[in-house]
Amino acid sequence: MTARLVAVYHVRTDAASIETRAQAIAVEQSVEMPLDAIEEPDVLRDIVGEVQAIEPIADGIFAVRVGLAPATIGSDAAQMLNMLFGNTSLHDDVVLHDIVLPPALAATFGGPGHGIAGLRSRLGAERRALTCSALKPQGLSPERLGALAEQFARGALDYIKDDHGLADQDYSRFADRIRACVAGIARAREATGHPTRYVPSLSGDLNAMRRQLASACAQGIDCAMVAPMIAGFANIQALRREYPDIALFAHPSLGGAARIAPELLIGRLFPLIGADAVIFPNFGGRFGYSPETCRALADNARTPPDGQRPSLPVPAGGMTVQRVPELLDFYGPDAMLLIGGNLLSARTQLTEASAAFTRAVAAHQYRVRSWT
Amino acid sequence: MTARLVAVYHVRTDAASIETRAQAIAVEQSVEMPLDAIEEPDVLRDIVGEVQAIEPIADGIFAVRVGLAPATIGSDAAQMLNMLFGNTSLHDDVVLHDIVLPPALAATFGGPGHGIAGLRSRLGAERRALTCSALKPQGLSPERLGALAEQFARGALDYIKDDHGLADQDYSRFADRIRACVAGIARAREATGHPTRYVPSLSGDLNAMRRQLASACAQGIDCAMVAPMIAGFANIQALRREYPDIALFAHPSLGGAARIAPELLIGRLFPLIGADAVIFPNFGGRFGYSPETCRALADNARTPPDGQRPSLPVPAGGMTVQRVPELLDFYGPDAMLLIGGNLLSARTQLTEASAAFTRAVAAHQYRVRSWT
Numbered sequence: 001m002t003a004r005l006v007a008v009y010h011v012r013t014d015a016a017s018i019e020t021r022a023q024a025i026a027v028e029q030s031v032e033m034p035l036d037a038i039e040e041p042d043v044l045r046d047i048v049g050e051v052q053a054i055e056p057i058a059d060g061i062f063a064v065r066v067g068l069a070p071a072t073i074g075s076d077a078a079q080m081l082n083m084l085f086g087n088t089s090l091h092d093d094v095v096l097h098d099i100v101l102p103p104a105l106a107a108t109f110g111g112p113g114h115g116i117a118g119l120r121s122r123l124g125a126e127r128r129a130l131t132c133s134a135l136k137p138q139g140l141s142p143e144r145l146g147a148l149a150e151q152f153a154r155g156a157l158d159y160i161k162d163d164h165g166l167a168d169q170d171y172s173r174f175a176d177r178i179r180a181c182v183a184g185i186a187r188a189r190e191a192t193g194h195p196t197r198y199v200p201s202l203s204g205d206l207n208a209m210r211r212q213l214a215s216a217c218a219q220g221i222d223c224a225m226v227a228p229m230i231a232g233f234a235n236i237q238a239l240r241r242e243y244p245d246i247a248l249f250a251h252p253s254l255g256g257a258a259r260i261a262p263e264l265l266i267g268r269l270f271p272l273i274g275a276d277a278v279i280f281p282n283f284g285g286r287f288g289y290s291p292e293t294c295r296a297l298a299d300n301a302r303t304p305p306d307g308q309r310p311s312l313p314v315p316a317g318g319m320t321v322q323r324v325p326e327l328l329d330f331y332g333p334d335a336m337l338l339i340g341g342n343l344l345s346a347r348t349q350l351t352e353a354s355a356a357f358t359r360a361v362a363a364h365q366y367r368v369r370s371w372t
Numbered sequence: 373m374t375a376r377l378v379a380v381y382h383v384r385t386d387a388a389s390i391e392t393r394a395q396a397i398a399v400e401q402s403v404e405m406p407l408d409a410i411e412e413p414d415v416l417r418d419i420v421g422e423v424q425a426i427e428p429i430a431d432g433i434f435a436v437r438v439g440l441a442p443a444t445i446g447s448d449a450a451q452m453l454n455m456l457f458g459n460t461s462l463h464d465d466v467v468l469h470d471i472v473l474p475p476a477l478a479a480t481f482g483g484p485g486h487g488i489a490g491l492r493s494r495l496g497a498e499r500r501a502l503t504c505s506a507l508k509p510q511g512l513s514p515e516r517l518g519a520l521a522e523q524f525a526r527g528a529l530d531y532i533k534d535d536h537g538l539a540d541q542d543y544s545r546f547a548d549r550i551r552a553c554v555a556g557i558a559r560a561r562e563a564t565g566h567p568t569r570y571v572p573s574l575s576g577d578l579n580a581m582r583r584q585l586a587s588a589c590a591q592g593i594d595c596a597m598v599a600p601m602i603a604g605f606a607n608i609q610a611l612r613r614e615y616p617d618i619a620l621f622a623h624p625s626l627g628g629a630a631r632i633a634p635e636l637l638i639g640r641l642f643p644l645i646g647a648d649a650v651i652f653p654n655f656g657g658r659f660g661y662s663p664e665t666c667r668a669l670a671d672n673a674r675t676p677p678d679g680q681r682p683s684l685p686v687p688a689g690g691m692t693v694q695r696v697p698e699l700l701d702f703y704g705p706d707a708m709l710l711i712g713g714n715l716l717s718a719r720t721q722l723t724e725a726s727a728a729f730t731r732a733v734a735a736h737q738y739r740v741r742s743w744t
Contacts, residue, residue, distance in 0.1 A: 208448075253459060
């Protein structure tokens with residue numbers, strides 16, 4: 001029998017009920033029917049989820065380890081999500097907290113195709129933290145976005161990504177936007193000598209994303225952003241397979257809604273299906289993730305237990321240039337800081353604000369010994 | 373200016389904070405940057421989300437109506453989800469509770485292609501409630517699944533669907549399963565004269581789902597099941613466009629995890645993107661939805677406010693044949709009852725149990741006047 005995929009659920013219930021509840025989850029996430037109606041001994045032995053451990057972790061909260069059969073998943077990343085949390089997501093007393101992948105299953109998904117090293121080598125930045133900003137707001141014309149991209153890039157940012165709301169809208173078609181942003185950044189690169197990269201956001205069904213990626217590739221782009229919870233895990237895997245030269249940034253859109261621990265969903269699962277960089281809401285900004293969650297998420301992304309390439313954590317969301325030293329001490333150099341609105345607020349001084357950001361990152365002296 | 377798409381959020385906060393919080397949501401779900409850094413008057417006027425109303429609805433809970441610009445969505449169903457709840461899903465104080473669609477946007481998505489009438493006409497059942505069961509467990513061979521399908525169908529069930537865990541696994545390839553189940557049901561149809569339909573579950577990326585659907589069509593299948601939260605909304609729309617003859621059943625897998633009200637997500641959004649039938653966890657079974665949630669969900673599916681075809685509610689999850697009268701009185705005849713495990717528990721008497729189920733539905737005398 002092959003090794004199980006272990007799902008760790010945190011279940012809110014009382015001590016008298018936890019064994020029954022744990023067993024119900026193991027059944028729900030596998031055969032989903034009364035066990036005494038199953039006639040086949042090999043289904044009972046090889047397919048039914050097995051409760052491997054139950055451990056109280058807080059008052060009325062238990063950690064439940066359930067072994068699931070990798071055979072039910074095959075090589076389909078969407079099916080992995082289905083088997084890990086499909087129906088159990090409909091119960092509000094359970095959080096999917098962690099997973100332990102058998103090596104063969106991890107190898108099937110492959111993880112980041114480029115990872116931290118690939119994102120660094122594109123920039124020739126081997127040790128320092130990387131910098132990123134976002135093209136906003138929604139509603140701008142391709143020309144305005146291209147001008148913004150140029151202003152950002154003149155400040156020598158490493159990566160300039162689309163806002164995740166930019167799709168293929170009437171007021172700014174994907175193809176036109178790409179062309180304008182590539183041109184704007186090319187002008188800036190000539191001036192700065194810095195190999196700033198553009199990261200367009202892909203949207204729509206798999207075919208639309210493919211068409212977008214093909215047109216991006218034709219213009220020399222080697223990075224793209226996707227939102228796995230919107231696009232569907234299986235489609236991210238398809239893009240990873242079909243466009244191996246593209247480094248994938250994962251956006252967390254719709255990700256916090258799921259009752260899947262962010263350090264698992266964003267820190268483990270997004271990299272597992274191919275995210276070279278994972279964008280997530282930083283603590284102390286517009287979102288409510290705690291420093292502990294952010295640290296666990298970043299550590300998960302950078303130190304995959306499955307022998308895959310490390311993925312780059314990209315804290316974002318209401319961050320300011322002022323916080324750069326604090327954030328670098330917190331995350332260390334294997335991170336990319338993404339500052340959007342705070343730079344855009346500089347308006348006509350956008351390039352200067354971007355340059356101040358990139359200088360602050362380059363000049364930072366780490367106060368945390370382990371980073372130096 | 374075109375009419376706005378209205379999103380109604382339920383926000384948990386205090387009276388002193390709600391205006392600021394509501395405005396922050398309107399910004400987050402549109403331009404996602406400080407408004408005073410936006411230079412373009414038409415972006416401020418046409419694109420930025422506008423708080424239309426704030427209403428206290430319970431102690432510390434407010435309903436916030438935000439008008440979003442349809443231009444940010446275009447015709448992309450995935451982008452609709454992104455703009456309705458992408459980043460706001462990352463905040464744990466907000467539930468997406470309801471939407472009001474401008475007619476043009478609703479028409480863009482199209483809703484069910486067949487709806488209740490189409491699901492009835494396939495069966496020649498014009499007034500009574502419909503019946504459904506599920507092929508389980510995971511891990512059976514195609515032959516065993518085909519034999520199960522035949523036993524079910526000999527009880528004259530209307531629809532027999534795959535368990536949503538059945539994908540394209542080594543132990544039961546999609547193509548082999550389809551062939552076996554179609555053959556099993558065909559034998560039963562010959563015996564019963566009842567036009568039982570098989571509803572295979574589609575899985576994988578868009579291309580895989582397409583291949584599966586093409587092979588199903590080639591065998592005369594005219595229904596399929598999809599899980600929109602796993603597959604991605606845009607891919608469901610692609611299938612709806614490309615396979616207009618297929619009636620689509622939506623499975624709620626991963627749907628309850630989102631902090632989107634089930635009556636909205638399953639009852640409105642799944643039909644909007646093309647679900648002819650929506651499967652959902654019934655009250656009093658294995659799942660925690662309340663009778664009120666189930667009623668609102670069913671009513672939403674059946675009475676779309678957008679002029680689209682009504683979608684058939686399919687309560688499921690731990691239901692028993694014993695509960696048929698109660699459930700029919702609750703849901704009325706415009707519903708399909710889905711009973712899986714309870715029938716499968718009859719083991720060698722599966723056909724008899726299925727027949728008892730279909731007879732109970734056919735013979736039911738409604739105690740609720742409005743249904744008769």
